[in-house]
Amino acid sequence: MKNSGLFPSFFIFDDMKTELLLKHFLRHRLVTTDTRKITQNAIFFALKGEKFNGNLFAKEALDKGASIVVVDEPQNLQDDRIILVKNGLESLQALARAYRSTLRIPVIGLTGSNGKTTSKELIAAVLQEKFQVHYTQGNLNNHIGVPLTLLSIPENAQIAVIEMGANHLKEIELLSSIAQPDLGYVTNFGHAHLEGFGGFEGVVKGKSELYNFLHEHHKTVLINADDPLQLQQAKAVESQISFSKNESTQATYCIELKENVNNKIQVVVEDVVIRSNLTGNYNWSNVAAAISFGKHFGLSPKEIKNGIENYYPANHRSQLIQKDKYTLLMDAYNANPSSMEASLNNFSTFDGSKTVILGDMFELGESSKVNHQKIAQLTKDLGFEKIYLVGNNFSKIEGDFSDIQFFEDRDSLVNYLKKHPIETKNILIKGSHGMRLDLLENEL
Numbered sequence: 001m002k003n004s005g006l007f008p009s010f011f012i013f014d015d016m017k018t019e020l021l022l023k024h025f026l027r028h029r030l031v032t033t034d035t036r037k038i039t040q041n042a043i044f045f046a047l048k049g050e051k052f053n054g055n056l057f058a059k060e061a062l063d064k065g066a067s068i069v070v071v072d073e074p075q076n077l078q079d080d081r082i083i084l085v086k087n088g089l090e091s092l093q094a095l096a097r098a099y100r101s102t103l104r105i106p107v108i109g110l111t112g113s114n115g116k117t118t119s120k121e122l123i124a125a126v127l128q129e130k131f132q133v134h135y136t137q138g139n140l141n142n143h144i145g146v147p148l149t150l151l152s153i154p155e156n157a158q159i160a161v162i163e164m165g166a167n168h169l170k171e172i173e174l175l176s177s178i179a180q181p182d183l184g185y186v187t188n189f190g191h192a193h194l195e196g197f198g199g200f201e202g203v204v205k206g207k208s209e210l211y212n213f214l215h216e217h218h219k220t221v222l223i224n225a226d227d228p229l230q231l232q233q234a235k236a237v238e239s240q241i242s243f244s245k246n247e248s249t250q251a252t253y254c255i256e257l258k259e260n261v262n263n264k265i266q267v268v269v270e271d272v273v274i275r276s277n278l279t280g281n282y283n284w285s286n287v288a289a290a291i292s293f294g295k296h297f298g299l300s301p302k303e304i305k306n307g308i309e310n311y312y313p314a315n316h317r318s319q320l321i322q323k324d325k326y327t328l329l330m331d332a333y334n335a336n337p338s339s340m341e342a343s344l345n346n347f348s349t350f351d352g353s354k355t356v357i358l359g360d361m362f363e364l365g366e367s368s369k370v371n372h373q374k375i376a377q378l379t380k381d382l383g384f385e386k387i388y389l390v391g392n393n394f395s396k397i398e399g400d401f402s403d404i405q406f407f408e409d410r411d412s413l414v415n416y417l418k419k420h421p422i423e424t425k426n427i428l429i430k431g432s433h434g435m436r437l438d439l440l441e442n443e444l
Contacts (some may be wrong), residue, residue, distance in 0.1 A: 010128045018094045024068060031151045040065040044167045053371035058082055097178045101262050105157055109171045109179050111164040111172050111210050113272025114339045115286045118317055119187050120163045122290035126307030127159055130299050135161035146175045147395040176213035177342030184214045185222040185289055189229055189337030195365030222284050222292055240297055243288045253295055255288040263350055267415050277312045279320055280346035280374040316438045331430040332437040335361045337371040348382045352425030356384050359431020360391030373397045385424050388413055389436060414443045
């Protein structure tokens with residue numbers, strides 16, 4: 001048995017264990033939940049779910065160099081580097097919360113139905129022009145990802161931007177209690193994760209849990225002043241900054257949306273023209289939020305302009321790809337009725353002939369059929385030259401859609417396209433990530 005002297009007993013209280021874990025973490029700053037990513041002196045948290053149980057890998061974690069292994073199931077190992085807690089996930093969250101309390105930097109927390117990741121990356125791109133910014137990587141925005149993101153904030157960070165995702169009530173409340181944001185931003189309320197939230201009203205209530213935190217802890221909110229529902233939900237938060245397209249709204253910052261150039265939006269703020277690399281007017285609020293945070297933290301117009309103009313989407317979110325003879329709008333990272341409608345309306349403004357390839361939208365619950373029906377009707381009404389709808393949900397819609405072609409899955413569509421190549425100038429690809437329509441880029 002190895003005796004580190006750190007943890008004298010399995011049976012001390014969990015809050016005391018959190019204090020001891022924090023002391024160890026502050027020395028080495030290494031945490032993981034994956035034995036494949038263990039480095040020397042890391043703390044390994046043995047998490048478990050429906051299809052995995054990290055407790056089974058306690059010995060492997062120690063053998064690979066972990067200095068502490070946190071488990072919530074007793075182990076047949078006599079080693080005081082193994083710490084038994086009531087719940088491994090809650091212990092990870094408690095450590096993240098404790099570490100967050102030691103930080104003396106501003107933390108921005110953001111959530112919303114659509115545009116979270118784009119907003120997060122734009123905000124980081126702008127603030128990085130002046131500060132050392134740490135921000136959420138990939139999709140680490142849930143009850144596991146947010147704690148891991150916080151625990152990865154380095155000592156030299158000057159600002160942190162934390163994305164918080166949710167598909168049920170009380171999740172944003174939990175994540176806010178962990179991230180403890182000093183400033184918060186809700187991108188919008190949309191028809192996403194309707195099944196988990198129990199409908200649109202549940203979405204509004206769930207995302208507004210961030211507003212509740214900001215109000216209760218006397219923090220600051222950034223609001224899109226052109227969104228009446230956001231203004232209503234955030235009205236209790238005393239400290240507010242805001243942005244709008246119009247000077248007449250009394251918003252803190254006026255950020256005018258100008259005519260698109262080459263399908264990419266441009267804005268004007270204080271007579272400075274900023275040309276983004278994002279398509280779709282729906283991205284105006286994402287750009288405006290980044291500009292607003294930049295101004296709030298004292299960046300110059302030139303720094304803000306550089307941050308926005310040097311950001312290129314590369315994650316299949318509103319990503320324009322020039323390929324051979326056509327322009328591909330790849331927006332296939334995720335999809336819900338709100339984002340589908342926005343993408344389709346934007347795509348309809350492109351010059352030249354157009355093909356749309358849409359995949360099923362997930363997590364819509366009882367509203368799934370009616371929402372897939374509405375999207376199919378919208379594609380028809382917008383008059384695209386070719387319309388391909390993919391997935392079981394789209395296949396269940398009813399009505400006269402003889403000008404639309406339906407496919408059970410992506411492979412069926414690929415086989416069809418090999419024999420009938422797309423000939424239009426523009427192609428939109430959008431669907432929930434589980435449909436993996438992003439893989440079509442290499443098939444066209």
